[in-house]
Amino acid sequence: MKAFFANFYRNLFLTNRLFAALGVVAVLFLLSFFLKWLGDIPLICFWVLVVVTLADIWLLYRLKKGVYCKRLAPERLSNGDDNEVNLFTENLYPFNIDLELIDEIPHQFQKRDVSFETKLSSRQQKMINYLIRPTKRGEYHFGMIRAYVKSPLGLISRRYNFEQTDILPVYPSFLQMRKYELMAISNRLNEIGIKKIRRLGNSMxxxxxxxxxxxxxxxxxxxxxxxxxxxxxxxxxxDEKSQHVYCIIDKSRVMKMPFDGLSLLDYAINASLVLSSVALIKQDKAGLMTISDKKGATVAADRRPTQLNKILEVLYKEKTSYTETNMELLFSTVRKVMNQRSLVMFFTNFESLSALQRQLPYLKRIAKYHLLVIIFFENTGLKELSEQSATNVEGVYIKTIAEKFVYEKKLIVKELARHGIQSILTAPQNLTVNTINRYLELKAKQKI
Structure with missing residues (x-):
């Protein structure tokens, strides 16, 4: 009995309508001191309010379970994409209700206002859907679903708590991968920015x-x-088949820079997954390597049906570090793993020409044995500053410094080209499209 009353008290909430009615009764009692003709009207109104409130409580608590709610979520979430979550609810009361649903989404989103208000007639079912966009890989813990129910009287609200603590893993962007897969299979990649490459000569x-x-x-x-x-x-x-296509992802501190909620590492991971998928559709062999100051994960190039899932599972666990890239270790690993000439897409980032010079000797040695493409990122914040008009001396100074850094990125492209190394300088949001374009271009020109 004690537990019943404790549960009753915790889940009983007073509504604004009840407070408004109490306010009216209080005003009537106050006026009755000055207006004698009111007589017992305030007292009658008070007892009517008490009776109606008790009736409202009886309506809401007469059933042990008056509503049913359930969260319908996918088995896993796609990083950087809009993922749909559904809330199924059913009214078990014999009358219409006003319902407010609050879903306790994972703390990573830092949102506590995911609530939905709706009306349900007796025995009606309804599906409410909303979108969430995770920006970090890992496990996301969902909490309870809380439902606040009001009867047509609307004086009190009863809360129902539905324990449904789902734990959903957030994987690299498999939704984006599927979109590109469908486009590649139906030869409609040009609809999402992939260029049609003119073939030079014939494949052998x-x-x-x-x-x-x-x-x-x-x-x-x-x-x-x-x-x-x-x-x-x-x-x-x-097209020649079974060519080896490797994605090498730099996990050092240069890839920790954020853009639109995602780190550069996450953009590189999403692009690598899509490129591997397209390469497998083109019947090439896709492989993967990660590197920081230590040797990371390695997936040998293959085109088995399970290869993409293997790459996906490896990329799910990768995180950035605060160390420098060990290029000597990278070169030795490449020589050990890649036994034949391969297309190597190296996702990294350079902010200055001096940073490139430190790694250039090892990049030249890799390019000697493989077709190497260096993929690095534009600093979109600096680019916006360089394009703004300056209105004062401080603005001129900021604009000049921004233009210097933007120009240095272009010098990096020229320096790589001078040593016979191809490169892609791209904004993070265009990374996937530009990477696939370069892969298809190199394949059409039979350079792999």
Whole structure:
């Protein structure tokens, strides 16, 4: 009995409508001192209010469970994307109710106002959905669902607590990966910014002999098959397959810089996952390496059906460190793991030309054995400052310094090109599109 009353007291809340009614009764009692003709009207109003309040309590507490709520969430969340969460609710009362739902979302979002108000008729079911956008990988703990119910009288509110402590892992952006997968399969990558690359020459990988169609390259004509069939026949070539494509991700302090809630490491991880997916669709072999001051994870290049899941599981656990990149260790690992010429996409960041000079000797040695593409990031904040007009001396100084750093990024691109190393300088939000464009370009030009 004691537990019942304790639970009753904790879940009983007074509404603004009740306080307004009490205020009216109090005013009537006050006026009755000056207006004798009011007589017992204030007292009658008070007891009517008490009776109605007790009736409201009886309506809400007559059933042990008057509402049902459940959270319907995906098994895992996609980092940096909008993920949909659904709240299912059902009214078990024999009358209409006003319902307020509060979902206790993970503390990483720093939001305590995820509440929804709705009206439900008797026995009605409703689905409420909302979006959450995680910006860090790891485990996200959801708390309880709290439902506040009011009857048509609306004088009190009863709270229901639904224990549903879901723990959802946040993985690299698999939603983005699926989007690019569908586009690649249906040859519609150009709809999301992927350029169509003009082929230079023919691939050397023979596919089949087929009938000549107007517009075919006459250099692919198969004269022996033409003589046998009595009709023009041409050789059909396809993209070379089983080429090794490796993504190397720098996990050092240079990748900890934030942009739009995500770190540069997270952008690199999301882009690596999408690039690996597209490479596997193109029937190439995708691999992965991570590096900081110590050797990180390594996934040998392969194109088995389980390869993408293996890469996804590895990327889920990666975190940045506050150390410098050990380029000597990277070079030795590359020589040990990559047994044949591969396309190496190295995700890192340089803020100054001197930072590049320290790593350039090792990058040149890697480029000697593999096709190396250095991918680093524009500082969008400095770029915006350099494009603003200066109105005073301080503004001129800030603009000049910003332009200096922006120009130094361009010098890094030229310095890499001078040593025969390709590079991509991109804003974080354009990283995935620019990376896939370069991969398709190199594949079309048969440089891998």
């Amino acid at each position: 990988e023979f596919e089949q002999i087929r009938n000549y169609v107007a517009g075919d390259d006459l250099r692919t004509m198969n004269w022996k098959a033409t003589a046998r069939q009595g009709a023009l026949m041409v050789n059909n070539y396809t």
